[in-house]
Amino acid sequence: MERLQKVIANYGYTSRRKAEELILKGKVRVNGSIVRELGIKVEPSDTIEVEGTVLENTEKVYFLLNKPRGVITSVSDDKNRKTVVDLIHTNKRIYPVGRLDYDTTGALLLTNDGELANKLMHPKNNIDKVYVAKVKGLIGKKELTKLANGVYLDGIKTSKGKARILKYDKKTDTSIVELTIHEGKNHQVKRMFEAIGYSVLKLKRESISFLSIKNLKSGEYIELKPKDVKRLYNEVK
Numbered sequence: 001m002e003r004l005q006k007v008i009a010n011y012g013y014t015s016r017r018k019a020e021e022l023i024l025k026g027k028v029r030v031n032g033s034i035v036r037e038l039g040i041k042v043e044p045s046d047t048i049e050v051e052g053t054v055l056e057n058t059e060k061v062y063f064l065l066n067k068p069r070g071v072i073t074s075v076s077d078d079k080n081r082k083t084v085v086d087l088i089h090t091n092k093r094i095y096p097v098g099r100l101d102y103d104t105t106g107a108l109l110l111t112n113d114g115e116l117a118n119k120l121m122h123p124k125n126n127i128d129k130v131y132v133a134k135v136k137g138l139i140g141k142k143e144l145t146k147l148a149n150g151v152y153l154d155g156i157k158t159s160k161g162k163a164r165i166l167k168y169d170k171k172t173d174t175s176i177v178e179l180t181i182h183e184g185k186n187h188q189v190k191r192m193f194e195a196i197g198y199s200v201l202k203l204k205r206e207s208i209s210f211l212s213i214k215n216l217k218s219g220e221y222i223e224l225k226p227k228d229v230k231r232l233y234n235e236v237k
């Protein structure tokens, strides 16, 4: 939620001060109704009309971030913790596509393109997400098969994915497991391991579809090129 005059200015229509004048003159409508108070706050989904022109977010932007640990996947936080949006330098009102836990690192997309965001998050679109989990104990073939075939979370079976062991460290008795899934239920990976009796010590998302964070350091991000955006749209068609 942001102040109406700020939102008008952010769209690039005019300065914030001029926007205030226009509001006082009754030249601004929100969702069809004239608004004359300066304090009101609007949401990204509200339709704002200034002097008869509907403001539209013109340029769409897309970022791939390697999310660090200890950052919240949200636009704002009531406890004033750092959010993923704080890490990206843009004057556009972007938001994260899906969610990574506070202690999970890795690939996260942020955009102001609601259409693509919704499509990417819909499980029917089968977007592969590759996770690498460090778990306590030795994961055997049987467990990998269970993970790949789906486990029950709250009575609903997760859809089929892929699972393979990358490494087992005898000294610490920990396994590194790569898990590829296309759903995005709350804490899904941690809960899938829990369901087969293992606890996740560390979790990283390596990639979303063809977008990998291999070349990005923690906290770094890239802006996607138009050809990448086109490819993403093709994947969710």
Ligand code: URA
Pocket (backbone or CB within 6 Å): 099, 100, 101, 102, 104, 186, 187, 188, 189, 190, 191, 203
């Ligand atoms: N699954 C989890 O458990 N946590 C994440 O952050 C992402 C997927």
